[in-house]
Amino acid sequence: EAGVAQSPRYKIIEKRQSVAFWCNPISGHATLYWYQQILGQGPKLLIQFQNNGVVDDSQLPKDRFSAERLKGVDSTLKIQPAKLEDSAVYLCASSLTGGPYEQYFGPGTRLTVT
Amino acid sequence: DAKTTQPNSMESNEEEPVHLPCNHSTISGTDYIHWYRQLPSQGPEYVIHGLTSNVNNRMASLAIAEDRKSSTLILHRATLRDAAVYYCILSPDGGNQFYFGTGTSLTVIP
Numbered sequence: 001e002a003g004v005a006q007s008p009r010y011k012i013i014e015k016r017q018s019v020a021f022w023c024n025p026i027s028g029h030a031t032l033y034w035y036q037q038i039l040g041q042g043p044k045l046l047i048q049f050q051n052n053g054v055v056d057d058s059q060l061p062k063d064r065f066s067a068e069r070l071k072g073v074d075s076t077l078k079i080q081p082a083k084l085e086d087s088a089v090y091l092c093a094s095s096l097t098g099g100p101y102e103q104y105f106g107p108g109t110r111l112t113v114t
Numbered sequence: 115d116a117k118t119t120q121p122n123s124m125e126s127n128e129e130e131p132v133h134l135p136c137n138h139s140t141i142s143g144t145d146y147i148h149w150y151r152q153l154p155s156q157g158p159e160y161v162i163h164g165l166t167s168n169v170n171n172r173m174a175s176l177a178i179a180e181d182r183k184s185s186t187l188i189l190h191r192a193t194l195r196d197a198a199v200y201y202c203i204l205s206p207d208g209g210n211q212f213y214f215g216t217g218t219s220l221t222v223i224p
Contacts, residue, residue: 004157031210042201042214043158056211091157099210100146105157 002026004106006092012112018080021109025073025094031055033103034067034077035091043091049075050097082113118202123219126192134187134218136202141182146205148212149176149187151198158201158214161187197222 005024013019025032031050035043046065048055051072060067064083069075079086089108095101119137126132138147149161162169162176164185169176175188189196201217 033210033212035214040216042199042216043212044214045212048211093157095210100148100163100205101210102160102163103150103158103210103212105159108157 004092004094004104006090006106006109008109009107010110010112012114013082015084015113016081018078019082019111020076020078021090021092021111023075023077023092023106025075025092026104028096029094029104030072030097031095031101032069032075033093033095034075035093037089037091037108039088046077079111082111084113087111087113117213118204118215120200120202120215120218122216123221125221125223126189127223128194129191132189132192132196132220134189134200134202134220135184136186137184138202138204139183141204142206144207147176147178147182147185148203148205149174150201150203150214151196152201152217153195153198161200192220192222194222194224196220 007022033048034046037043046060047057047067049069052069067077089110091108093103093105095103148163150158151161152158162174164176177186199217199219201214203212
């Protein structure tokens with residue numbers, strides 16, 4: 001079974017630039033999550049989708065971050081404009097719906113903002 | 115957010131059992147207890163989860179206190195591949211919204 005795919009794996013941008021991350025969840029997983037993990041900290045949930053609807057985005061900085069999940073499968077997370085403090089690993093995870101189901105994590109995208 | 119408290123770091127000798135503690139004194143009756151671990155440069159991976167009763171799987175055992183205010187993840191024989199950060203997480207109302215803490219960094223000594 002293929003795991004959660006993310007791209008790119010690494011990205012370096014300058015502050016005030018824009019960046020987008022892509023995630024392809026495990027087939028059949030209706031729930032998709034985006035996490036931000038700053039060095040030395042645990043992952044922080046940014047947004048949770050069920051199919052293409054948002055379940056929880058309470059910790060998403062909506063002035064600069066946006067996410068979408070068209071057709072309830074792939075998802076993109078965008079940052080515009082980026083700040084230095086956005087440097088982190090962005091993790092995508094997916095799970096079955098209904099809970100409490102195992103979350104399967106992708107390898108993450110390491111973002112460096114200079 | 116339901117909070118958990120874990121020691122920042124622990125050490126274990128290879129092939130010995132490891133007991134990783136977690137305090138969750140504000141747990142509610144419907145919160146599940148999950149354990150995930152994160153190896154260096156990888157995303158977290160599932161270890162085990164439970165509600166009230168102790169749980170066993172091929173990776174580990176989960177011992178839950180009778181009052182559910184604490185739990186312990188037990189690795190029966192630590193190997194070098196078990197060196198990772200271990201996270202204890204509560205999911206509110208049996209759902210799947212996870213709020214990670216800083217976890218316990220486990221070092222396994224050969």
